[in-house]
Amino acid sequence: MTSPTHAQLRTRFVNEENRRWWTLAxxxxxxxxxxxxxxxxxxxxxxxxxxxxxxxxxxxxxxxAYTLSFAVLLVTGGRLGDIFGRRRMxxxxxxxxxxxxxxxxLSQSDAWLVTGRAIQGIGAxxxxxxxxxxxxxxxxxxxxxxxxxxxxxxSAMALAIGPVVGGFLVENVSWQSIFFLNLPVAVAAxxxxxxxxxxxxxxxxxxxxxxxxxxxxxxxxxxxxxxxVEGNAWGWGSGRIIGLLAAAVVGLVxxxxxxxxxxxxxxxxxxxxxxxxxxxNVVAFVVSFAMLATFFFFALYLQNIHHYSPLQTGVRFLPTxxxxxxxxxxxxxxxxxxxxxPLMTLGLVLxxxxxxxxxxxxxDTSYGxxxxxxxxxxxxxxxxxxxxxxxxxxxxxxxxxxxxSGVLSMSRMVGGTFGVAAMGALITxxxxxxxxxxxxxxxxxxRHDLAANLGAGGATSGGPAAVHSAVEQAFLYAxxxxxxxxxxxxxxxxxxxxxxxxxxVPHRQPVHDAASSEAGTGDAGAELGAAAETVxx
Numbered sequence: 001m002t003s004p005t006h007a008q009l010r011t012r013f014v015n016e017e018n019r020r021w022w023t024l025a026x027x028x029x030x031x032x033x034x035x036x037x038x039x040x041x042x043x044x045x046x047x048x049x050x051x052x053x054x055x056x057x058x059x060x061x062x063x064x065a066y067t068l069s070f071a072v073l074l075v076t077g078g079r080l081g082d083i084f085g086r087r088r089m090x091x092x093x094x095x096x097x098x099x100x101x102x103x104x105x106l107s108q109s110d111a112w113l114v115t116g117r118a119i120q121g122i123g124a125x126x127x128x129x130x131x132x133x134x135x136x137x138x139x140x141x142x143x144x145x146x147x148x149x150x151x152x153x154x155s156a157m158a159l160a161i162g163p164v165v166g167g168f169l170v171e172n173v174s175w176q177s178i179f180f181l182n183l184p185v186a187v188a189a190x191x192x193x194x195x196x197x198x199x200x201x202x203x204x205x206x207x208x209x210x211x212x213x214x215x216x217x218x219x220x221x222x223x224x225x226x227x228x229v230e231g232n233a234w235g236w237g238s239g240r241i242i243g244l245l246a247a248a249v250v251g252l253v254x255x256x257x258x259x260x261x262x263x264x265x266x267x268x269x270x271x272x273x274x275x276x277x278x279x280x281n282v283v284a285f286v287v288s289f290a291m292l293a294t295f296f297f298f299a300l301y302l303q304n305i306h307h308y309s310p311l312q313t314g315v316r317f318l319p320t321x322x323x324x325x326x327x328x329x330x331x332x333x334x335x336x337x338x339x340x341x342p343l344m345t346l347g348l349v350l351x352x353x354x355x356x357x358x359x360x361x362x363x364d365t366s367y368g369x370x371x372x373x374x375x376x377x378x379x380x381x382x383x384x385x386x387x388x389x390x391x392x393x394x395x396x397x398x399x400x401x402x403x404x405s406g407v408l409s410m411s412r413m414v415g416g417t418f419g420v421a422a423m424g425a426l427i428t429x430x431x432x433x434x435x436x437x438x439x440x441x442x443x444x445x446x447r448h449d450l451a452a453n454l455g456a457g458g459a460t461s462g463g464p465a466a467v468h469s470a471v472e473q474a475f476l477y478a479x480x481x482x483x484x485x486x487x488x489x490x491x492x493x494x495x496x497x498x499x500x501x502x503x504x505v506p507h508r509q510p511v512h513d514a515a516s517s518e519a520g521t522g523d524a525g526a527e528l529g530a531a532a533e534t535v536x537x
Contacts, residue, residue: 019138019196019197019198020138020139020147022192022195022196022197023134023135023138023193023196023197023198024135024138024139024147024150024151025192025196026189026192026193026196026197027131027132027134027135027151028150028151028154029185029188029189029192030090030093030094030127030131030189031128031131031151031154031155031158032154032155032157032158032185033094033097033158033182033185033186033189034097034124034127034128034158035154035155035158035159035162036158036161036162036165036181036182037101037120037178037179037182038159038162040162040163040165040166040169040170040178040181041062041063041066041166041178042063042163042166043162043163043166043167043170043178043311043314044166044170044175044178045059045062047170047174047175048062048110048113048175051175052107052108052109052110052113053110054110054113055110058110058111058113058114059110060233061110061114061117062110062113062114062117063117064226064229064230065114065115065117065118065121066117066118066120066121066124067121067225067229067413067417068118068121068222068225068226068229069118069119069120069121069122069125070121070122070124070125070128070413071125071221071225071410071413071414071417072125072217072218072221072222072225073121073122073125073126073218074125074128074129074406074407074409074410074413075129075217075266075267075403075406075407075410076125076214076217076218076266076406077089077093077125077126077127077128077129077130077402077406078129078130078133078402078403078404078405078406078407078409079210079266079267079402079403079406080126080209080402081126081129081130081133081201081402082133082201082202082205082399082400082401082402082403083201083202083205083206083207083208083209084201084207085199085200085201086130086133086134086137086199086200086201086401086402087130087134087193087197087198087199087200088199089126089130089402090126090127090130090131090134090193090197091190091193091194092123092126093122093123093124093125093126093127093128093130094123094127094186094189094190094193095123095186095190096119096120096122096123096126097120097123097124097127097182097186098123098182098183098185098186098187100116100117100119100120100122100123101116101120101179101180101182101183101186102179102180102182102183103116103119104116104117104120104176104179105176105177105179105180106176107176128405128406128409129402129403129405129406129409130402130405131151131405132148132151132389132393132401132405132408132409133200133401133402133404133405134197134200135147135148135151136393136398136401136405137198137200137398137401138197138198141394142336143336144336144390144393144394145331145332145333145334145335145336145340145386145387145390146329146332146333146336147332148332148335148385148386148389148390149328149329149330149331149332149333149335149386150328150329150332151386152324152328152329152331152332152382152385152386152389153324153325153326153328153329155328155385156321156322156324156325156328156381156382156385157321157325159321159324160317160318160321160322160324160325162314163311163313163314163315163317164311164314164315165178165181166178166314167309167311167314168311169181171311202399202400202402203399204399205264205399206264208264210258210259210262210264210265210266212258212262213255213258213259213262213265213266213267214266216251216252216254216255216258217251217252217255217266217267218251219247219250219251220247220248220249220250220251220252220253220254220255221248221251221252221410221414222251223244223245223247223248223251224244224245224248224252224414225413225414225417226244227241227244227245227248228414228417228418228420228421229417229421230244231421231425232421232424232425232428236425256269266403267403267407268400268403271395271396271400271404271407274395274396275500275501275502276391276392276394276395276500276501276502277391277392277395277396277404278500279391279496279497279499279500279501280340280388280389280391280392280395280408280501281392281407281408281411282411282493282496282497282500283344283348283384283388283493283496283497283501284388284392284408284411284412284415285411285412285414285415285418286348286415286489286490286492286493286496287348287351287381287384287388287412287415287490287493288411288412288413288415288416288419289415289416289418289419289422289486289489290351290355290419290486290487290489290490290493291351291381291416291419292415292416292417292419292420293416293419293420293422293423293482293486294355294358294377294423294483294486295317296420296423297423297424297427297479297482298358298479298483299313299317301361301475301476301479302316304475305363305472305475305476306367316367316370316374317374319371319374319375319378320374320375320377320378320381321378322378323375323377323378323379323382324378324381324382324385326382327378327379327382327383328382328385328386329386330382331343331347331382331383331384331385331386331387332386332387332390334387335386335387335390335391339502339503339504340387340388340390340391340501341387341391341497341498341501341502341503343383343384343387344383344384344387344388344391344494344497344501345494345497345498346380346383346494347379347380347381347382347383347384347387348380348384348490348491348493348494348497349380349490349491349494350376350377350379350380350383351376351377351380351381351384351490352380352487352488352490352491352494353376353380353487354373354374354376354377354380354487355377355483355484355486355487355490356483356484356487357372357373357376358370358373358377358483359479359480359481359482359483359484359486359487360480361476361479361480362476363472363473363476389408391501391502392404392408393405393408395502419486423482423486426478426481426482426485427454427475427478427479427482428451428452428454428478429478430474430477430478430481430482431451431454431474431475431477431478432447432448432451432454432474434470434473434474434477434478435447435450435451435470435471435474438470438473438474439466439467439470442467450467450470450471450474451474453471454471454474454475454478
């Protein structure tokens, strides 16, 4: 009796009936790695600072270097996948992400660490849009919501367990272990992809790179993201921030002009003639704006006001992420049946209610008061994620799935970065007025420093009890107003989702001209053939 050959084993386990599900598994492996890394790094920062004797600036750039390279290259990564092969670019991203994780784990200085994080962001920028464009081509339109829902559930699972796993590893092994953890996950993703995933590309695109488009988009987005990241630290009226914003405007305007005039643009702006695609990107920006700003500053509230550890804080967010894990796949299946528009709209309404609820906290607010709001937030986010992605990707031709996925990912990334920056500026501004009111006897320069510290959650080290109490009150005052404003933003997003996203469900027949089709029928955004992108970030 002879043992089965490699080809026979492959045929036994992978066939045309189940190949798409193996492909989905590989994409989920990659997504899990990206999302897990995003959460565990924050938990490890204090240990990294102690071990590497890193400066505060070095710690900030441990996060910022990744954010910059990731956000700036998302669209480029998606388009290169369309041109040269999505599986090929996905594998490049996974290998880059995995190797850079090992490089980071061996860091001997903060400069080494920051360099590794920037390279890691490049890998993530090639992985993220590729996962969704590969799913788009692997699943027919009527099954994409189900697939994207599974993908969204895995994303939420990684976000949920990230702080717990990260806290355990940092406390019991080392901070390096959170990066070495990516290596076996990357190996599994590469193996399954090579084993099961078909190559796909945009057959209508010539094998050439739009260098002018890549250059201007990189300059414009890079300057914008850096300005958002550093605006509160450098001062929004400072010469550096004004210069960056000017460079962002010049770069992005030049990008639009160039793309409108060349034969094979990196981004076809006809995408935005589809109301569904435009609406999904608006929703992506809004929901990331609200979610990341809320998580960032509410985590500061739990740690600095209630004095929870990072691990304890992560555990208390589980009602939100746990509900997303359950609701995400269900929402994906429902979007296949009733269309994404009602789910996205309802999700944004529920998120707005949750934010308004959270915007009534005090120093002695019990966790029991917050649990309901966290559950409602998870329900709302779960209803938005996969339907939003399905709406966007079903509104473009499948051949353009990579760049469309990159655009949607970019909307999410910029929305989240803008949300954190805007909320930080709002808390500092509103908090300054409250500090002036509570501490009129304190010198102006001191009040300025106290207000600037509100962006770190109002934490003060030592000092008079009256000052500590005033700073805490100012932070709570500003946080509550900021959360209520975020609630209004989500409510506006709900209106935009209802007005822009086309009703109906995707048909089985792919349509190849999204913009003209939707203009002609009024609801083609739900009929076009392609899939997926999700939120978190």
